[in-house]
Amino acid sequence: MNKMKPLIKKVFTTFVVSCLKLLRFLPLPIIHGLGVVLGLISFLFNKDHRDHAIRNLKQYNLTTNKTGLIGLLFKCTLENSKGALETFAIWFKPQSQVIPWVKKVFGWSDVEKGLQSGKGVIFLTPHLGCFEITSLYYGARHPMTVLYRPPRQKWLLPLITDGRERGQITLAPANAQGVKQLLQALKRGEAIGILPDQAPLAGEGEWAPFFGHQAYTMTLASKLAHKTGAQVFMAFGERLSFGRGYNIHIRAVNAGGIDTPTLLNAEIERTIQQCPAQYLWMYDRYKVRNQPPPPAL
Template sequence: MLVKLFQLLSKLPLFALHLIGSVIGWLVYLLSPSYRRKLKANLRRAGYQGHLSQAIRESGKSMFELPFIWCAPPDKVLRTASIENWELAQAALDAKTGVIFLTPHLGCFEIIAQAIAAKTSLTALYRPPRKAALKPLIEGARARPNLHLAPANLTGVRALLKALKKGHAIGLLPDQVPQNGEGVWADFFGTAAYTMTLSAKLHQMSGAPIILSYAERLPFGRGFVIRFVPFEEELGNTPEQQARAINAAMEKLIARCPSQYIWSYNRYKTPPGVSAPGNANANHQDAP
């Protein structure tokens, strides 16, 4: 049923989906106290509280553009996106070293994997849905030629490393909260956030360069601009230093279009089995 609904919505123009999303974004904000509290708290924590109104609209757009991104014909989807600085990634691919693409929950991050897969083989890490009913949508709708999905477990990590050793590209969401044992506490906008260490480990094991990417959503449904940005932070030697370096890089990306980050994401939760950080500023009330 959900797949059919997404397929039906995918036939609407992107402008219409963004317009509906803007309205629904405000409705959710007004009707859900927990959502409203989390959104405002995360914006305030990062110093972007002045972007509240736009962030509410952009959050709604991010949800209602998914039927188009996932279910519209791939060529139609990619026609809505322009790409900047792809030569940065192509140079790494030409060197046969593999590439580690890091993409935060910023803008239309779902379109980036499709754009990369249209140019080269990409293995993307994803977290399988907990509800079986969502599996056909989350996994099936994302299926594209050259795009391989790797589950967030040991099997998936092996698939990522195998792809890098072949000189191929992989993609991760570095601001996704990892599970117990898969991350460390590192500062993110002034508060400790449990942060994955996988991307730095893969870089160390393979020597593949890290490249940042994000897709800025243009106004009035005009599409997206996908940008590739060099990773310029010093990773350091410890997992904590590496996680902080990656978080710092994410902060700089988010500063480019702060209203388009998904501020409602529970970035500061303490995963089950993980000890709380020794940071008095850490916010654990948002944890489920």
């Protein structure tokens, strides 16, 4: 039986991937519609997932009463499920079919000005809205190097690589070699992309408040900005209702705006508050990766 387990796992993985690839044949309204159905099922029957999300949302103090909390949780659950399905659809669909899903881009002229400096630009994209569409849109126009952390599920790695490395996008692993790639891209005057709200590994961050609670926060973005003089932007892809597409929001961060982890988290909070229902509240932002406990606020 033990000898059969790898074969069974391989067959199951192949089946799952084949099913996910079917999403490339569907229009965005259908994909988001299926996401709503999936979200409803999760909201009603996945108690562990729901309880974890409620604990997180209570910490953030975004609502003042239980009714508001449940309402926000319901919206978040539906949006997160849409996000899960749209991610695979974006990975598997041809780039030429995905780019037209972007309806408006706010702040693009600031990006072009930032590129003219020749010092590169840093895009900080939190787990907000559709974070796959932003890099794909930019990579269709200019070269970009995106930092990523390889998934625990090995079968996902080739999907991530094939889905994201399109146009002029290059992936850089979250290690010393990847950081070197980011620095080289900035020195060439190109763009890089980083998820600023991802919990860093031990020794790669500092404790700083995030929605009123201490969170271990990366220092990489500020170090790269200081070293290169690159212009920093906060960016996210707002998911429009009824599968109508996405609006990309890009906001320039003033010089020194992310000098400390506290300032960085304040910029992330400001961005999330533009569209709180589409943030990945289920992500454990406060998890500990073998670093010392946080100081008291």
